[in-house]
Amino acid sequence: MISDMDTEGARALLKRFGKTLNRRELADRICSYADMMGADIFTQRAADELIRLTRPADVVPDIYREYRPVVRDGIRLLFGGLSPERLSLLMADQVKMAEDAPVAHRLTELARQLPTLHKLGQIIARNRHIDPGLRSWLTGLENGIHRTDAGEIRETVRRELGNYMAPFSIRIDDAILSEASVGAVIGFNCTDPASGRASRGVFKVLRPGVREKLQEEFALLEKIAGFFDRHRSRYALKNFRFIETFRDIREALADEINLTGEQAHLSRAAGLCKKGKPVRVPVLLTRFCTENVTAMSLADGDKITEVAMSPAERKRCAQALFDAIIWQPLFSTDAATFFHGDPHAGNIYGVRNRRGQTEPVLLDWSLAGTLSRTERLHMTRLMLGILLEDGLLICEAVRALAGDVSVSEGQVRAASREIMARPAWRERRLMSRAFYFIDQLALSGIRFPRDLLLFRKSFFTLEGVLHELDPDFSMDACVFKRLEGLFAEELPRRWIGFMVPRLDRPEYYKSLVSNTDLQWLFFRLLLAFARKGTGLLTESTSLLIRQAPGGLCPHPVCTA
Structure with a gap:
């Protein structure tokens, strides 16, 4: 596999090394073979072995078996473009796992080291129409994989907030609270020196080396998307937007590593948690924020679901x-x-x-x-x-x-x-x-x-x-209920619009619906019920009857 000996012998040698060497030492030993056999040959053999160990197509349920080739080939192309150093670390992780480790566990470990693969899995998991078993496994990627060294995260915070650590008695937790595609969140306690008030918050920090990993993977995404787009006839996803989807993944990850951008978004979102608003957002702790660290209040809870x-x-x-x-x-x-x-x-x-x-x-x-x-x-x-x-x-x-x-x-x-x-x-x-x-x-x-x-x-x-x-x-039922309140609120303006037609424009109403729109909608619904031979009125129809001023009149756009 990675030497001149036969494949089985190479695997046995790696297995023996895996029992005595730590992850970094094993990765260095594997990477040394790249110089001996040449980077291209090493990359091909390492990628093949990773495919053999992780069997990515096996995690795809039978109901989606026609999509297995695109999964297998996509991951194979991704492996084939990685540097020997990263491939060696991926190999070391797999070698050090138990021989009978489940495929799903191996792939989860793999995703931890490949932010683009991690993000793609999260995106697919959000489709509630996919196979429940596959979705359950993919949803695990949203919960984070707690393997980043907390010591490295603490060191990053201390380096960024050196002048604040002692005056504010900042004490960083020993363990990471959560971990995602590119970032890790760790809790802390501090005391305001002016007021003496103690408080608790969290630091969000980029995982070590994630920017470098993404720079390499972004370039690969373009090549992989182009390959699939050119050879789409080979795969079941003939109308899938490979280039656009991979671009979405790239943009989403680029946004995630821009911590100052997220800090600006948090400041803007603060209005959502004002009195009377239905949800809360974390409070940004501006004095502790830097380009590489975001500090905010702690949301002490669990996933809403x-x-x-x-x-x-x-x-x-x-x-x-x-x-x-x-x-x-x-x-x-x-x-x-x-x-x-x-x-x-x-x-x-x-x-x-x-x-x-x-x-x-x-x-x-x-x-x-x-x-x-x-x-x-x-x-x-x-x-x-x-x-x-x-x-x-x-x-x-x-x-x-x-x-x-x-x-x-x-x-x-x-x-x-x-x-x-x-x-x-x-x-x-x-x-x-x-x-x-x-x-x-x-x-x-x-x-x-x-x-x-x-x-x-x-x-x-x-x-x-x-x-x-x-x-x-029901989102629709919720919208009609909310619109009923809006229409009632707009009644004075609606009567003015009814008396002065030139003022009856949708942009003049908070609901963005004009009197003419309401009248025509009621007219069409009434015709639909008449055709069905029923006198029953839906919630939306009764709403229109109560709110629309004036008589029935056809919509000018429809009759044009």
């Missing part, structure tokens, strides 16, 4: 998360709204307040985005068009969201017909349809702003968390 709560409390937490992550960014009166870009369960903790109630705390603000009021207006127009099945309104909203005049109405209509004919479309509800629609249009080649696509990803990620918290939670 693992906290013991009554059904009523789970519903309340689901509602609070929906309000904070989806409703407020969409229907705020602010010119630009800020949102959390990665609300998976590992980034949402449940913390008990003084009243004994569980409050959601949004952690990890490395990924965050902004939506302009104009983008939110067109997003609302898209949802309205989908609800009305109004092709022209959908086309106008999509072209406005894309901000690309080269996107033709015919292109959108053709893609829309194909998307709406799919079973996946019919199975979804209104809000999910809107974001699925954007997702599939992006797949067809229509480009949208980065933050809009991030919000789409945030929606689907949160959808899975809410389903775990409360399987009966």
